[in-house]
Amino acid sequence: MAYMDWDDLSEQCRKCTACDLAKTRNNVVVGVGRPDAEILFVGEGPGEQEDLKGEPFVGRGGQLLDKMLAAVGLSRQHNIYIANIVKCRPPKNRDPLPDEQEACIHWLREQVSLIRPKIMVCLGRVAACRIISPDFKVTLQHGEFIKKGNILMMGTFHPAAILRNPNLKPDAFADYLALRDEIARVCEHTVLNWD
Numbered sequence: 640m641a642y643m644d645w646d647d648l649s650e651q652c653r654k655c656t657a658c659d660l661a662k663t664r665n666n667v668v669v670g671v672g673r674p675d676a677e678i679l680f681v682g683e684g685p686g687e688q689e690d691l692k693g694e695p696f697v698g699r700g701g702q703l704l705d706k707m708l709a710a711v712g713l714s715r716q717h718n719i720y721i722a723n724i725v726k727c728r729p730p731k732n733r734d735p736l737p738d739e740q741e742a743c744i745h746w747l748r749e750q751v752s753l754i755r756p757k758i759m760v761c762l763g764r765v766a767a768c769r770i771i772s773p774d775f776k777v778t779l780q781h782g783e784f785i786k787k788g789n790i791l792m793m794g795t796f797h798p799a800a801i802l803r804n805p806n807l808k809p810d811a812f813a814d815y816l817a818l819r820d821e822i823a824r825v826c827e828h829t830v831l832n833w834d
């Protein structure tokens with residue numbers, strides 16, 4: 640199904656009951672950021688805070704993500720869009736099940752076709768395995784850019800994984816620096832914001 644515009648997609652997505660996650664959610668977390676962004680970040684699904692607020696990456700992991708983004712001139716307000724593989728919270732923050740991902744992935748596909756990003760960044764194993772390659776290993780392949788169709792794709796650590804293991808921070812930061820270089824190379828209108 641093709642949606643006429645962003646408002647139409649958001650409205651329809653918020654009404655979705657296509658999988659069991661609809662029964663336990665407080666909010667459908669469609670995404671946040673600029674629909675004209677050239678860079679799309681994708682996580683696996685909303686957590687508790689995200690479910691309560693209706694916005695992705697707003698808990699401690701989200702604060703860390705915002706810091707790493709700011710370090711390379713990116714922010715959800717100015718130049719990126721952030722979405723998830725599933726739009727409703729899996730109970731107890733478990734990984735989204737394959738059938739839940741399958742039921743939900745068309746919303747992300749619609750978002751991609753409206754945004755038409757130049758670069759997609761997968762945050763964590765679930766997103767990278769779903770979008771880049773089913774056998775993606777974040778610890779081995781993080782920071783590598785792979786072209787699929789017209790989109791450059793990169794997987795990096797989920798912010799929650801960095802909170803659990805702060806030793807990952809230097810590697811994660813190197814991924815964001817590599818992202819900044821790729822933005823300079825392939826993006827056409829992205830302005831990095833250093834305020």
Ligand code: SF4
Nearest residue numbers: 655657658661727743
């Ligand atoms: S997780 Fe996705 S498919 Fe399932 S109810 Fe929410 S929006 Fe619909």
